[in-house]
Amino acid sequence: CPSGWTWNTRVSGVCYKILPTSRTYHEQKNVCRRENGHLASIHSQNEINAIKSLLQPSSGSYYIGLNDISVDRRWVYSDSTPYDFSNWEEGEPNHLDDEDCVEMKTDGRWNDIPCSRSFKGICKR
Ligand code: GN1
Ligand code: CA
Numbered sequence: 001c002p003s004g005w006t007w008n009t010r011v012s013g014v015c016y017k018i019l020p021t022s023r024t025y026h027e028q029k030n031v032c033r034r035e036n037g038h039l040a041s042i043h044s045q046n047e048i049n050a051i052k053s054l055l056q057p058s059s060g061s062y063y064i065g066l067n068d069i070s071v072d073r074r075w076v077y078s079d080s081t082p083y084d085f086s087n088w089e090e091g092e093p094n095h096l097d098d099e100d101c102v103e104m105k106t107d108g109r110w111n112d113i114p115c116s117r118s119f120k121g122i123c124k125r
Contacts, residue, residue: 005037005125008050016040018054018062019121025101028063028121029078037125038079039065048087048108051122061103061111061119069100069115079124086110 001007001015008016019031025039032039042048042064055062065078073095075083093099093112101115104122113119 002035002125004035006054008053010050011044011047015125016051016054017123017125019123022060022118022120024118025063025067025115028119029065031121032123032125035123035125037123038077039063040122040124041065041077041079041081042087042104043081043085045085045087047085051104052106052108054122055106057106059106059120061105061113063119063121064102064104064110065124066102066110067100067115068112072100 005015005017019028029039066075068075087108087110089109089111095112098114099112101113102110103113103119104110
């Protein structure tokens with residue numbers, strides 16, 4: 001992986017970078033893009049485990065690339081890979097007002113949340 005990115009043997013050919021500064025979804029997305037990555041897409045429990053191993057326990061929430069900004073209730077990834085796996089918390093996504101983005105907590109579970117909220121981030125390339 002390039003300097004500053006972490007290789008994880010559980011998911012071959014992929015590198016991750018944790019963004020420890022909290023920002024809005026669009027800001028985090030741009031940070032990842034500037035480094036030739038995207039906010040993370042997640043396609044398996046194995047990948048959840050790989051990413052969890054990079055997070056400090058109880059360190060809050062992290063944006064991933066999943067969103068339904070374009071069409072309500074149609075989940076897509078900002079890296080254009082398919083929405084073929086999910087790890088929602090019980091009762092989520094509940095589509096409260098403007099909840100078009102997704103936070104991942106350190107237990108690996110997902111919640112839909114307004115994109116204007118500030119969270120850490122997970123880039124992938
Ligand atoms: C609620 O309780 P909290 O803040 O972790 C809600 C989520 C919303 C979130 C918005 C069970 O989560 O769905 O996205 O508020 N959880 C429940 O801040 O209603
Ligand atoms: Ca929610």
